[in-house]
Amino acid sequence: xxxxxxxxxxxxxxxxxxxxxxxxxxxxxxxxxxxxxxxxxxxxxxxxxxxxxxxxxxxxxxxxxxxxxxxxxxxxxxxxxxxxxxxxxxxxxxxxxxxxxxxxxxxxxxxxxxxxxxxxxxxxxxxxxxxxxxxxxxxxxxxxxxxxxxxxxxxxxxxxxxxxxxxxxxxxxxxxxxxxxxxxxxxxxxxxxxxxxxxxxxxxxxxxxxxxxxxxxxxxxxxxxxxxxxxxxxxxxxxxxxxxxxxxxxxxxxxxxxxxxxxxxxxxxxxxxxxxxxxxxxxxxxxxxxxxxxxxxxxxxxxxxxxxxxxxxxxxxxxxxxxxxxxxxxxxxxxxxxxxxxxxxxxxxxxxxxxxxxxxxxxxxxxxxxxxxxxxxxxxxxxxxxxxxxxxxxxxxxxxxxxxxxxxxxxxxxxxxxxxxxxxxxxxxxxxxxxxxxxxxxxxxxxxxxxxxxxxxxxxxxxxxxxxxxxxxxxxxxxxxxxxxxxxxx
Amino acid sequence: xxxxxxxxxxxxxxxxxxxxxxxxxxxxxxxxxxxxxxxxxxxxxxxxxxxxxxxxxxxxxxxxxxxxxxxxxxxxxxxxxxxxxxxxxxxxxxxxxxxxxxxxxxxxxxxxxxxxxxxxxxxxxxxxxxxxxxxxxxxxxxxxxxxxxxxxxxxxxxxxxxxxxxxxxxxxxxxxxxxxxxxxxxxxxxxxxxxxxxxxxxxxxxxxxxxxxxxxxxxxxxxxxxxxxxxxxxxxxxxxx
Numbered sequence: 001x002x003x004x005x006x007x008x009x010x011x012x013x014x015x016x017x018x019x020x021x022x023x024x025x026x027x028x029x030x031x032x033x034x035x036x037x038x039x040x041x042x043x044x045x046x047x048x049x050x051x052x053x054x055x056x057x058x059x060x061x062x063x064x065x066x067x068x069x070x071x072x073x074x075x076x077x078x079x080x081x082x083x084x085x086x087x088x089x090x091x092x093x094x095x096x097x098x099x100x101x102x103x104x105x106x107x108x109x110x111x112x113x114x115x116x117x118x119x120x121x122x123x124x125x126x127x128x129x130x131x132x133x134x135x136x137x138x139x140x141x142x143x144x145x146x147x148x149x150x151x152x153x154x155x156x157x158x159x160x161x162x163x164x165x166x167x168x169x170x171x172x173x174x175x176x177x178x179x180x181x182x183x184x185x186x187x188x189x190x191x192x193x194x195x196x197x198x199x200x201x202x203x204x205x206x207x208x209x210x211x212x213x214x215x216x217x218x219x220x221x222x223x224x225x226x227x228x229x230x231x232x233x234x235x236x237x238x239x240x241x242x243x244x245x246x247x248x249x250x251x252x253x254x255x256x257x258x259x260x261x262x263x264x265x266x267x268x269x270x271x272x273x274x275x276x277x278x279x280x281x282x283x284x285x286x287x288x289x290x291x292x293x294x295x296x297x298x299x300x301x302x303x304x305x306x307x308x309x310x311x312x313x314x315x316x317x318x319x320x321x322x323x324x325x326x327x328x329x330x331x332x333x334x335x336x337x338x339x340x341x342x343x344x345x346x347x348x349x350x351x352x353x354x355x356x357x358x359x360x361x362x363x364x365x366x367x368x369x370x371x372x373x374x375x376x377x378x379x380x381x382x383x384x385x386x387x388x389x390x391x392x393x394x395x396x397x398x399x400x401x402x403x404x405x406x407x408x409x410x411x412x413x414x415x416x417x418x419x420x421x422x423x424x425x426x427x428x429x430x431x432x433x434x435x436x437x438x439x440x441x442x443x444x445x446x447x448x449x450x451x452x453x454x455x456x457x458x459x460x461x462x463x464x465x466x467x468x469x470x471x472x473x474x475x476x477x478x479x480x481x482x483x484x485x486x487x488x489x490x
Numbered sequence: 491x492x493x494x495x496x497x498x499x500x501x502x503x504x505x506x507x508x509x510x511x512x513x514x515x516x517x518x519x520x521x522x523x524x525x526x527x528x529x530x531x532x533x534x535x536x537x538x539x540x541x542x543x544x545x546x547x548x549x550x551x552x553x554x555x556x557x558x559x560x561x562x563x564x565x566x567x568x569x570x571x572x573x574x575x576x577x578x579x580x581x582x583x584x585x586x587x588x589x590x591x592x593x594x595x596x597x598x599x600x601x602x603x604x605x606x607x608x609x610x611x612x613x614x615x616x617x618x619x620x621x622x623x624x625x626x627x628x629x630x631x632x633x634x635x636x637x638x639x640x641x642x643x644x645x646x647x648x649x650x651x652x653x654x655x656x657x658x659x660x661x662x663x664x665x666x667x668x669x670x671x672x673x674x675x676x677x678x679x680x681x682x683x684x685x686x687x688x689x690x691x692x693x694x695x696x697x698x699x700x701x702x703x704x705x706x707x708x709x710x711x712x713x714x715x716x717x718x719x720x721x722x723x724x725x726x727x728x729x730x731x
Contacts, residue, residue, distance in 0.1 A: 010673065014707035017675055323662045327679040361673060361682070363666025364538060380580075383538065390540030414536050418544035421499070421530040422551055431503050446712065463671040467678040468709030471504050476501040478509035482525050486513050 005334040006346060009357040012332035015278050021160050026329050029157050032322040036263025037371070043265050044255055053252045056373040058311035061245055062301065067334060068210040068243045069292070071470040075213030078448050079275025079289040088295050093124040095291050097203070103233050107116045111219065111227040112136035113204025113295060114314055115237050117336045118349070121202070132202060133194045135223035139185055144171045150330030152337060153261050153316035158329055191223065201227035205238035206313070207253060208290075210245050215280040216405070218257065218267040225271050234273075234285040239293050241310035253313060256373035261315035296349040305384045311374045318368035318378060321398065324361055333358060337381050338369035344381040350391060358386035434473045491610060492522045496566040496575070496599065499531040500701045508701055512567045512602055512604060517606035519612040527553050534574040540665045542581060549578045550588065553595050564599040564700050567724050569631020569699050572601040576634065600684035601631055603699055603723055607640040613647045620650035624722075626684070626707065627660045629650060630698035640698055648726060656696075658687045665706040675698040678710070685710050688718055695719040697726050 004012045041047045058191050061068055073083045086092035100108065108125070110116065121142070125132055134143040138156040141147055151153030156164070161178050169176040174186055203224060207216040215236055217224045244253065258264040258462055277284040300306045319325045319339030330338035334450060335346040335355060343362060347355040359382045368378040388412075420426045441447045441454065447461070447470040455462035455485045464470050493516060501508045516523050533548030552575070566572045576599070578592035586670055606612045625645060631637040646653050664670065664680030671677075684707060688696050696718060698704050708720035721729075 013673065014675055017679055040619045222662065243520060323664065323680045323683075324676055327676055358670070361676070362664050363629070363664060363677070364668045365629040365662035365666070367629075367662065370633055382539075384579075386538070386540030387542045388540075391542060410539075411541075414544045415530075416540040418536060418541075420532070422547055424528045427499075427530040436502075446709075448713075460668075460671040463674040464709070467674055467713070468681075468706065468713045470709060471705055473503050475508050476495050476506060478506035479512050479525070479527055480514075481506055482527070486510065487525065 004331055006350070006355040006358055007334070008332055009332065011360060012319060012334055013328045013361070016328040016332045018185060019066070021163075022326070022329050023159055025158055025160060026326050028319055029151070029154070030326045033263060033317075037260060037317060038262045038263075039321070040259040040265060044259070050252060050255055051373055051375050054256045054373055055311065057075060057249050057252060058374050059274050061243060062310055063306055064337040065240065065243070065301065068245055069240060071210040071258070072208050072213055072243050073292070073423070074213075075162060075211065076208075076275065076288075076290055077213070080278070081213065081290050081476045083273050084289060084291045086291055086293045086295070089119045089293075091424045092237065092291055092293050092295070093117050093121060095289075096121060096237075096352045097130075098127065099129055099233070099235055099289055100125070100200060103200055105233075107194065108132040108200045109135050109194055109198040109231065110201070111203045111217070111224040112139045112155065113202075113237060114149075114259045114337065115204045115239050117149060118295065119237070119293075121237075133198075135191050135194065135221075135227055135490075136219070137184065137221060137223075140187060140191065143168065144168075148336070150338065151316060152314055152339075152341075153319075153320055153435070155165075157316050158331065164193050193336070195230050197224045197225075198227075198231045200233045200235060201229075201231040202235045203228050205236050205242050205290075207250065208238055208243045209247050209250070210243055212247055212274055213482070215245065216250065217271045217273070218269070219271075220252075220262070220264075220268040222269055226270055228273060229284050233287045235291065236273075237293060238432040239295070240297050241312070257313050257315050260371065260489065261311075295313055300345075300348050302373075304378060306348060308376045309341075309348060309380060309415050311376055312341055312345070314341075315373055317371040317373065321367040323363060323365060323367065333361075340378045340382075343387060344378060347385055347389075353383070356389050359389065371441075428479075431473060431477065435475070438472050446471055491520065491563065492524065492561045493563045493565045494561040495523055495525045496529065496532075496556065496564050497525065498566060498568045498569075498571045499640065499706075500565055504584045504705070505701045505722070508567050508678075508722040508724050511722070511728040512565075514663070515602075515606070515615050515724055515727045516565065519606060519610055520662060521610070522631075523558065524561065526555055532571050532574045535667060537574065537577065537581070547580045549581050549592070553578065553588070553591050555589060556595055556599075564595070564607075565602055565603060565605045566599065567699070568701065568715045569601045569628045569635055569637060573634035574631035575599045578701050593656060594633045600635055601635055601699065603641040603644055604635065605636045607643060613643050615727050616632060616645075617727045618649040619648075619695075619726055619731055621696045622654055623697055623726070624650045624654050624688065624693045625659060626656060626663060626688075626696055626698040626703060628698050628703045629662050630687075631699050632660055637721065638698070641697070644696060644723060644727060648729070651726075654691050654693060656684075656687050658690055663706050665702050667702070668686060670706060672690045673731050675684055677706075681706055681710055685714070685716075693718060695721045695726070697721045697723055699723050 066217050093382045134140045141156040148157040165178050205215045206218050256266050276288045300309045322340050325339040333342050335342050343358040364379045420430050497509050513523050524537035533545040537545035576596045579589050663684045664677040704720040
């Protein structure tokens with residue numbers, strides 16, 4: 001598949017809609033994860049109160065992020081970790097490459113981490129001769145297929161069992177089979193060898209606890225535990241927003257995240273890592289390096305609306321609930337982070353110009369806000385970014401810029417609408433003209449599919465009528481009825 | 491109870507029967523209804539498209555028109571446009587005077603079904619409609635205004651109605667304002683899940699609280715040659731069939 005970017009979102013989406021296998025997989029995802037999540041919510045007494053606590057903790061942390069980050073760094077260092085600060089993706093990649101060179105790493109294993117996807121870390125490591133092996137099953141499948149994740153929690157959700165069987169057969173030389181046990185067994189035996197030989201393990205971080213310097217990583221396959229304990233060196237990459245104040249706060253987030261993400265009451269493994277091993281008898285790596293990444297995040301802090309973006313705990317619930325994601329999947333977004341959360345953070349991370357279609361790729365239905373475990377008002381953020389794109393006024397995101405890519409006709413259309421509809425007589429005159437104009441189009445009180453010429457003259461109307469009949473402006477408006485019949489009655 | 495009708499431009503010009511029905515229902519429920527003919531549009535198309543200065547202009551005009559009416563409530567047959575009025579304050583984050591005026595207007599502005607059930611406590615307006623009907627939750631009514639049970643109770647209060655719940659009643663129909671024409675293929679793909687559920691429900695009519703959703707759903711139903719009708723709740727509540 002050709003590399004899709006956010007700039008070609010419209011075409012990507014159109015292509016995705018023709019992919020029947022993908023759409024089947026997406027229906028399955030929405031149904032299964034939606035149902036599992038709903039059931040899992042019933043296992044806590046007061047889900048809404050829990051969400052509110054999650055939101056409040058994140059808001060408090062983000063309001064004093066400098067303080068909590070400093071405290072995290074100090075406590076992690078006291079426990080034996082080495083801290084590295086990366087302003088952007090390039091700095092983070094350089095830090096990791098420097099560490100791998102210093103360790104003379106021969107074999108690097110990796111656990112699933114969206115932050116490393118954001119850094120395009122694997123690509124960068126491969127260009128300098130390191131070939132990290134993904135050890136999460138889904139991520140490994142994606143790596144074998146030379147693809148990118150299409151979901152932030154279930155990265156290979158776009159692939160069918162049959163496609164995976166073919167992939168394993170082609171890449172690993174096993175006999176083609178759709179027996180899931182054989183497929184996972186193959187993965188396990190191949191990956192076990194890699195773990196045994198690895199000298200460096202790279203992971204992400206779900207939460208960094210300020211008061212103890214502990215990092216927490218959640219997973220279901222045991223590969224994170226192996227990645228972070230078998231190799232002598234562990235490199236953990238963590239966005240600045242991952243810090244939480246206290247260990248007890250995990251009580252809230254460990255209830256929120258697995259239920260929202262996979263509909264589990266708890267993931268199979270929770271690895272809490274505080275520094276390095278203290279004595280020769282301890283298990284765990286001799287060196288722990290924590291790379292703390294900004295990469296555009298501190299910019300989001302500067303405005304109360306965009307700041308919410310940093311509360312995200314990457315559960316993926318908004319993807320599963322989104323009617324747009326459910327139809328087109330993750331690759332169409334052309335960004336590392338897809339779906340509703342991707343549509344708000346991609347323009348802020350990568351620059352608003354290149355991702356300018358994404359905030360508009362939403363019906364603003366609010367399903368994302370409803371499922372978000374930390375109550376991020378994603379529709380509010382989408383609207384904020386739309387204003388920023390069109391007017392350059394809703395300050396606080398991707399740095400200094402004016403309105404992005406002016407669409408002059410659209411700009412004029414809205415200006416004209418606001419002008420005309422600011423007066424009763426202009427509004428009524430405009431609608432009278434519309435009644436005359438539509439005579440050429442309407443048939444039996446509606447407008448059906450239009451011919452080519454008319455489509456060129458009125459593209460938005462054609463975009464509607466290509467698929468749906470349009471109603472016509474009524475011969476007698478409500479206000480006509482009111483004046484003639486309704487106003488005199490009591 | 492004296493109420494001012496916020497008709498919405500879409501109902502005024504495209505679907506006046508919703509407006510005349512709403513007036514009839516409100517009068518039957520004992521309200522005195524007034525209609526200020528100066529009103530045009532709340533500005534939502536501009537707000538949702540990122541043109542906040544244009545939206546602000548229309549929002550200010552709306553506030554000026556509706557705040558001087560000596561009425562107890564402002565009622566609108568649209569969850570989406572009512573929600574927009576509740577969003578006005580976001581347009582005036584840097585203008586405290588206007589922000590407060592926006593907040594005061596929002597407090598008095600109610601969606602039609604919510605007004606009937608929650609404000610004046612009316613659930614039976616003497617309507618009759620024979621046959622199976624279902625309900626589509628319009629997103630802004632459901633998720634911005636938290637209106638869920640009110641329309642269902644009003645439908646079930648209609649004589650002759652057999653109400654069936656749609657399997658994806660709370661899923662978006664794919665309209666989304668300019669989204670429907672900016673990304674028509676995605677919009678219609680979302681819509682077709684809704685249409686499939688409606689056809690499966692085997693109903694005579696699908697009822698909703700927003701003309702915009704009804705335009706989207708109805709436009710696809712007639713294009714497909716379906717016999718299922720779309721009705722606004724106000725229209726159902728004045729039916730005698």
